Amino acid sequence: MSDGNNMIRIQGAGKRYPMGAGEVEVLRGISLDVKKGEFVSVMGQSGSGKTTLMNLIGMLDSPSEGTILIDGNDITLKPQKELVGLRRRTVGFVFQQFHLIPSLTAYENVALPLVFAGEKDNGAVDIALERVGLSHRKEHKPAELSGGEQQRVAIARAIVMKPKILLADEPTGALDGTTGSMIISLLRSLAGEMTVIMVTHNRELAMLSDRIVNLVDGNIAE
Amino acid sequence: MRLHSLVLKDISRRKIKLLVAVLGVAVASAALVAVVTTFSAATDSLYEESNNFGANIIVRPEVKTIPLLAGSTSMGSLLVGENYIEESEIPRIYTIMDSSKLSAVAPRLYGVAELGNASVVIMGVDPEEERKLKSWWKVRGDWISTEGAGQTEVMIGSDVATPMGLTEGSSITLRNGNISMDAQVTGVIESTGGNEDAYVILPLAASQHLLGREGKVSSLEVRALCNTCPVEEISMQIEEKFPGLEARSMSQIVRNELAIVEHIRSSAMAVSIITLLVSTLTVASTMLASVNEKLKEIGIMRAVGASDAQVVSMLLFEGAIIGAVGGIIGFVMGTIASSIAAPLLVQVTPLPMWSILLPVTGVCVLTGMLASILPAKRALGVDPAEVLRSV
């Protein structure tokens, strides 16, 4: 089976957390392929393991079993130290609560990944801000921006390193309907250039993606 | 933007909260600076005093019945025995092993003579050598010169000059039995509070002639070149070379005083080091609180690519900045404190010790960094996925 087209290949991945004396199994034997440039929505009830799945793909967490290949690399075999570098170059995160650093301007927030990667700016920040339509807001601090604008800054931060994968966990969860659709169309326009995986509770918004993956009790029900 | 400018922005945002930590360091640094400044001023002034005492060693004929008044120059009035040192023997002192450490060897002859109707103590000296030892004397007029062809020159203490109405330029006549000597006063020594206030000082040869002690010397005052020279060692070497003479260290008293100051200094140092340790705790607890506050931000940073090493280096840098600012503020506080306290405690007015600014700040920087190790551990112990999930 050729996986040359797959950006993400998950095989039999499970995740268990220790809980009291025993364990709680959050994901069981999940297998999922996502193509390069594909836009996938992940849906499921609260607690079904959506965020856990995103964290596994984003290398913030590692599976208890199974393998995860990102762009052909088995990340479950890599030591923690290498993962930091791989994560910087491969994935960008967008969160429900934006998670911007309040003391930094929009521009500085977007520049953060470059700072940590030790890379020169070279206009990447301006390009990312322009991409989300916020060039005129770059000197503003998060508190001076609307929710939708903050989320767009967060998206600019996620794409400034030109990652292969954009992970958005309920990016519209804290926004009103109109603003939410605007964010989704932004993600839609980014798909193709990069693989986009979005968690959402909104079926209408999910319909805008290429494919919907349903998580039910830690299993995929496509 | 650099990693460190991120920290600086963060610090400037939370400056009020960090003030406690900065003050903690500042107090410790102030204590340290005050102690070091005050006590080094005190030891400096004692060393200076030990120089003012003149030579480090007094050499004189062994006279066991006369108590040795070390630390003062009262030997003259005590020396009533018949024992003298032969002047011709003196150069042999330069054959001791540590002769290179001898910076002055001043021979003296003491005696009593008549000046007008009064008796005065006269002291014959080698002006050149004597001047090396008494460089701190303030002489109105001139020092006597080594004897030449001209008239005998004398210097007189203020207790002789004032009642007799003598000043520089006055002519006097000294008498001892049927020997009489005309002399000119070249200088008056301003009161030192010491024995010399009552002396008439003249060249050695003149005094020997006046006292009828040709070729004799009462004592030698010997100065070693350095403050830390093994004076006892040198004394022993002199005694070995000159059987029948005894050599005693005059810096004994000063060194006792120094020992006391050193002792107080080490207790005070101990207190300031404890202060420093306590300040480490202050910084650590402040930083721990700030890390707890920032766990979410640290999680975000790790999610957008900060490595563990970068997180730690940011926290250490923050600690270092707190330490540096606290250290410098403390230096200023400590310097001011010692300029107020030192005159009261040790009767000296210290100058700011710029030379310790850097070391003290360095210690404070280390303290700040040390204090951030625990918070850094805490920051790394938290799973970023966990922090970001719990919104």
Ligand SMILES: Nc1ncnc2c1ncn2[C@@H]1O[C@H](COP(=O)(O)OP(=O)(O)OP(=O)(O)O)[C@@H](O)[C@H]1O
């Ligand atoms: N560190 C952990 N230890 C124990 N249980 C955990 C841990 N992290 C997550 N869980 C549990 O795993 C399950 C899945 O959590 P997850 O956050 O992935 O759900 P989700 O689908 O994202 O939910 P939501 O829609 O509310 O965001 C939940 O029941 C949660 O309590």
Ligand SMILES: [Mg+2]
């Ligand atoms: Mg979730």
